[in-house]
Amino acid sequence: MLKLKVIVPVMIVLCTAIWWLMPHFTDQDKAYYVSLYCLQPTGSDQQIQTRMEQTIENNNQDYALKKRHFSPLLAKRIQDAWDRLTPDQQQQGQQRDQCAQLLSEKLNLPAPLPR
Template identity: 40%
Template sequence: MAKLKIILPLLLILVLAAWSFFPHDSEEDKAYYVAVFCAVDHHDNQTADQQMRNVIEGGNSDYALQKIHYKSSLGRRIISRWQDLTPDEQQRAMQDNSACRQLMNR
């Protein structure tokens, strides 16, 4: 019984620690990153990632108390989603911003 009182809290701490390592991006964050991605040039994935970083972090005011930092894992997932689109879908997305957001949010 005494071992259970020690093992159970340790197990709970381990589970919470493991859970904290997984990304937890809100739907609002995903939608924001998609909107930023659709607004930048996405012909080259390297520059798209850097452009997204510049837009997201560049929007911070010098006096902001809570600065928004670029989440590279979320940015990579958005770029990966772009690569999963067919060439026709990519072409349509490049021509129409709202179509881009719709295709990327599916």
């Protein structure tokens, strides 16, 4: 009985800590990374991630109160979504608008606004 009184709270605290430490990305963050990915969706995974990182880090203004920092995990998640597309979808995705739409659907994001 004592074991149960100790184990249950410890498990609750442990599960809460694990959930808290997991990265959580907003739909806005995902959409931003999708738009960056779709600027040039060609090249190796490393080249694409490097371009995304440079774009994010170089677009920070000196006077910005909240600066964006590159998240390799989110970039990898976007790349994995692209890799899960069929070859035909990847061919369609070479067009920027189609790319954003396909990746948004794959990531269950709200549809991007038309331009």
